[in-house]
Amino acid sequence: MRGQLAGRKLDPRAERVLFALAANRALAASSKLAAAGWITSDVHIAGLEEISDEACYRAMDWLLRIEPKVAEQVYFQVTDLLNLEVDLLFFDTTSTYFELGEPDEPAGRDERGNVAGPGEEAVKEAGFRAYGKSRDSRDDLPQVVGMAVTRDGIPVRVWSWPGSTADSDLIRQVRDDMRAWSLSRIVWVAGRGFSSGENRRALMRGAGGYIIGEKLRSGSADVRAALSRQGRYATVKDNLQVKEVNIGSDDRFVLCYNPAQAERDAAIRAELITQLEEAIKDTGKLSKTGRARLEGVLPARKGLKRFLRTTPGGLLRVDRKKITTEANLDGKYLLRCSDPHLSAEDIALGYKQLLQVERGWRDMKQILDLRPACHRREDRIRARILLCWLALLLIRVAENTSGWTWQRIRAEASRLHAVTFTGPAGAFRQATELTKPQRDLFTALEIDPPRRIQELAATR
Numbered sequence: 001m002r003g004q005l006a007g008r009k010l011d012p013r014a015e016r017v018l019f020a021l022a023a024n025r026a027l028a029a030s031s032k033l034a035a036a037g038w039i040t041s042d043v044h045i046a047g048l049e050e051i052s053d054e055a056c057y058r059a060m061d062w063l064l065r066i067e068p069k070v071a072e073q074v075y076f077q078v079t080d081l082l083n084l085e086v087d088l089l090f091f092d093t094t095s096t097y098f099e100l101g102e103p104d105e106p107a108g109r110d111e112r113g114n115v116a117g118p119g120e121e122a123v124k125e126a127g128f129r130a131y132g133k134s135r136d137s138r139d140d141l142p143q144v145v146g147m148a149v150t151r152d153g154i155p156v157r158v159w160s161w162p163g164s165t166a167d168s169d170l171i172r173q174v175r176d177d178m179r180a181w182s183l184s185r186i187v188w189v190a191g192r193g194f195s196s197g198e199n200r201r202a203l204m205r206g207a208g209g210y211i212i213g214e215k216l217r218s219g220s221a222d223v224r225a226a227l228s229r230q231g232r233y234a235t236v237k238d239n240l241q242v243k244e245v246n247i248g249s250d251d252r253f254v255l256c257y258n259p260a261q262a263e264r265d266a267a268i269r270a271e272l273i274t275q276l277e278e279a280i281k282d283t284g285k286l287s288k289t290g291r292a293r294l295e296g297v298l299p300a301r302k303g304l305k306r307f308l309r310t311t312p313g314g315l316l317r318v319d320r321k322k323i324t325t326e327a328n329l330d331g332k333y334l335l336r337c338s339d340p341h342l343s344a345e346d347i348a349l350g351y352k353q354l355l356q357v358e359r360g361w362r363d364m365k366q367i368l369d370l371r372p373a374c375h376r377r378e379d380r381i382r383a384r385i386l387l388c389w390l391a392l393l394l395i396r397v398a399e400n401t402s403g404w405t406w407q408r409i410r411a412e413a414s415r416l417h418a419v420t421f422t423g424p425a426g427a428f429r430q431a432t433e434l435t436k437p438q439r440d441l442f443t444a445l446e447i448d449p450p451r452r453i454q455e456l457a458a459t460r
Contacts, residue, residue: 004066010058013047017059018390020045025391027410029369032056044418044429044454060383067386068177074393075156088211088350089156090189091174092357093146094364109162115378145370145385146170148178153356153396158389160382171202187211187339189354195336204338211342211351214253214334226253226334233257236345240352244344254335254344256351262331269326272303273318279304280316288314363395364388367406402444412437418454426458 001015011017023043024035036053039045063070107115108122116122146159157177161170171194178186188203192213203210214223225247233241233255241257279298283291291314298304306326309319337347364370368388395406402409416438420429431450434442442449 014059014062016047017055018063021387022390025368025387026395063386064379064383071157078154088151088187088189090149090354090357092191094361149357151353152400155360155389155392160385171199175202189350209339211337211347214336216329216334242344242348252337254347256333256348258331265330276304276307283316291316412441428456429454
């Protein structure tokens with residue numbers, strides 16, 4: 001970032017301001033106005049004794065302009081410094097929501113989801129804050145965020161799109177952006193939401209590959225064929241068994257089985273069936289209208305509708321055939337892989353690491369306060385998401401390097417203070433003496449501890 005400042009008419013402290021804003025999200029997430037007060041009064045960052053919220057917004061605007069270069073440098077620096085394996089990259093999306101009454105007015109956008117500039121061709125019309133599928137069950141509040149993560153949980157890039165963007169558009173931009181970095185072959189790992197043929201073809205471009213979860217309840221020919229194949233499972237771990245099945249496809253299919261999850265699935269289904277039997281008991285005495293009314297209410301009780309059937313005479317019954325079908329899926333999930341060299345074990349274990357992305361989303365939302373977003377302008381919303389990404393990057397690097405959890409790192413670091421003493425001869429600011437856990441933390445992270453005397457000013 002300091003290199004990007006060269007030749008720009010910008011506050012030379014812009015890099016320090018962005019560091020402070022990222023630290024604020026990781027330690028005490030707040031609005032930019034509150035963050036400016038936090039930087040000035042609650043923490044000590046050399047060179048930022050006074051900072052305004054306007055300076056914070058200017059730094060955010062600059063971050064948005066340099067984001068492609070910063071993301072590229074982040075990727076290559078973490079791979080060099082941390083010796084990460086980068087043959088697998090994990091991608092997933094989530095959504096955030098906004099506290100506003102109406103979505104944005106549609107605007108002409110390019111293929112990357114950005115507002116088309118003068119002379120640029122618009123491929124579609126869409127507002128940035130737009131209604132779409134919400135991962136927070138807030139379909140009433142409008143956006144989609146995507147993230148690519150290494151197998152060690154390091155977030156190497158983040159994207160944001162209008163809320164109505166289709167999966168195929170997301171995959172195409174992500175794939176093109178990563179290819180622009182001239183990387184070696186990458187195997188993308190993605191969830192079941194990206195299993196369409198169009199998405200798979202997009203991931204295969206440029207000698208790429210994929211590991212994608214299949215929807216077992218989709219009823220597709222590939223899924224039915226994979227489930228019908230006989231064969232023994234090989235135990236990978238205590239809670240994971242795998243078998244590769246050949247269905248005559250160019251793709252490879254690996255069926256995974258988790259015995260512990262199978263027990264949980266069976267217990268949940270038994271509870272649902274008990275509830276359903278209780279709900280439809282004595283419904284034969286009801287009128288046809290009464291039974292129809294009850295059948296319409298059942299979908300509100302999650303999972304019950306799945307095991308309900310209606311007889312030709314209009315009676316409500318438990319669907320025993322459906323129970324048998326569901327029991328055959330207990331503890332199982334199916335993976336599709338295009339790579340001919342990975343073992344079935346590597347495919348299964350690689351897919352399980354997709355949990356790293358889900359963990360990143362949880363931290364984004366619970367620690368870094370990704371949502372709700374209260375910015376009005378699209379560029380500020382995008383910059384805010386980038387700040388959350390930088391904060392998550394710092395958290396993961398600190399955790400992976402030290403072996404400590406972020407909660408422990410934050411707790412120990414928060415006990416280190418700078419105290420200002422004033423007297424007739426002048427004033428000085430002194431850091432408190434490091435405790436052993438704090439010294440261990442700085443040593444593990446290879447960070448020089450703060451100087452004991454931070455500032456010294458004599459009275460003239």
